[in-house]
Amino acid sequence: MAGVLDLFSLRGKVAVVTGASSGLGVAFARALAEAGADVVLAARRVDRLKETALLVEQAGQRALPVRLDVANPAEAEAVVEAAVREFGRVDILVNNAGIGTAVPALRETPEQFTQVIDVNLNGCYWMAQACAAVMEPGSSIVNISSVLGITTAGLPQAAYAASKAGLIGLTRDLAQQWSGRRGIRVNAIAPGFFTSEMTDQYSDGYLESQIGRVLVNRLGDPAELAAAVVFLAGAAGGYVTGQTLAVDGGFTVT
Numbered sequence: 001m002a003g004v005l006d007l008f009s010l011r012g013k014v015a016v017v018t019g020a021s022s023g024l025g026v027a028f029a030r031a032l033a034e035a036g037a038d039v040v041l042a043a044r045r046v047d048r049l050k051e052t053a054l055l056v057e058q059a060g061q062r063a064l065p066v067r068l069d070v071a072n073p074a075e076a077e078a079v080v081e082a083a084v085r086e087f088g089r090v091d092i093l094v095n096n097a098g099i100g101t102a103v104p105a106l107r108e109t110p111e112q113f114t115q116v117i118d119v120n121l122n123g124c125y126w127m128a129q130a131c132a133a134v135m136e137p138g139s140s141i142v143n144i145s146s147v148l149g150i151t152t153a154g155l156p157q158a159a160y161a162a163s164k165a166g167l168i169g170l171t172r173d174l175a176q177q178w179s180g181r182r183g184i185r186v187n188a189i190a191p192g193f194f195t196s197e198m199t200d201q202y203s204d205g206y207l208e209s210q211i212g213r214v215l216v217n218r219l220g221d222p223a224e225l226a227a228a229v230v231f232l233a234g235a236a237g238g239y240v241t242g243q244t245l246a247v248d249g250g251f252t253v254t
């Protein structure tokens with residue numbers, strides 16, 4: 001009989017991770033491979049994707065780096081076509097590609113606002129549509145939202161917060177459309193503060209100013225977030241859909 005750890009195995013599965021060229025996406029790709037999945041790595045910087053591919057291969061799995069601008073629906077479809085051509089299937093999508101900006105609302109241009117929505121929200125939808133079209137029952141989509149989709153954190157982030165709150169709504173509705181009819185679970189994760197290229201852009205002292213709201217008194221380790229992705233991606237999360245899981249050290253309850 002299968003034990004509880006077997007529920008976390010992703011052996012034989014194929015995962016697509018967007019934004020796998022840096023930061024959290026690298027940790028997700030590596031963790032999915034360690035759990036047994038082959039991984040399609042998608043982002044704009046292909047040279048960096050090739051570095052992530054080495055990590056997947058070191059974990060004993062196959063990797064396929066594919067160039068993707070997630071804001072372009074045709075490129076989203078092309079990634080899924082490449083995945084099916086190479087590996088024959090797609091079981092898991094981790095919608096992780098994202099950009100973070102902080103611009104005071106009275107100064108933010110339509111182009112600035114639209115770009116964040118195009119990547120962080122619309123891009124997730126294009127990828128979810130392309131993947132769901134080929135996914136078999138038992139598949140799983142994990143959307144990487146943010147605590148900024150739930151609360152504020154002291155910076156002017158209308159575009160980012162709107163995109164991440166929108167992603168929570170998108171998650172809920174796709175779960176409603178696909179969980180029963182297609183057997184595809186759709187969940188979101190709302191990460192708190194994890195070190196990455198995105199958080200490297202914060203001005204000195206910003207992260208420290210927020211730590212007081214983090215109940216566990218520290219930044220998150222990407223491995224702790226990747227563990228949540230693995231949980232939601234496979235059978236361990238088989239009865240979880242439409243949810244947003246905050247992995248934030250308690251930030252959103254303060």
Ligand SMILES: NC(=O)c1ccc[n+]([C@@H]2O[C@H](COP(=O)([O-])OP(=O)(O)OC[C@H]3O[C@@H](n4cnc5c(N)ncnc54)[C@H](OP(=O)(O)O)[C@@H]3O)[C@@H](O)[C@H]2O)c1
Pocket residue numbers: 018019020021022023024025042043044045046048068069070071096097098099100119144145146147190191192193194195196197198199
């Ligand atoms: N770090 C945190 O504390 C934190 C907290 C909450 C939520 N998040 C979310 O976690 C996700 C990953 O962020 P991160 O912290 O790891 O930041 P990061 O290191 O800046 O990574 C962002 C990734 O998104 C990709 N990306 C950006 N624009 C893209 C586009 N148009 N098409 C395809 N890929 C694109 C980037 O790759 P290319 O530049 O190569 O395209 C990169 O791989 C984001 O959605 C972010 O909002 C992070």
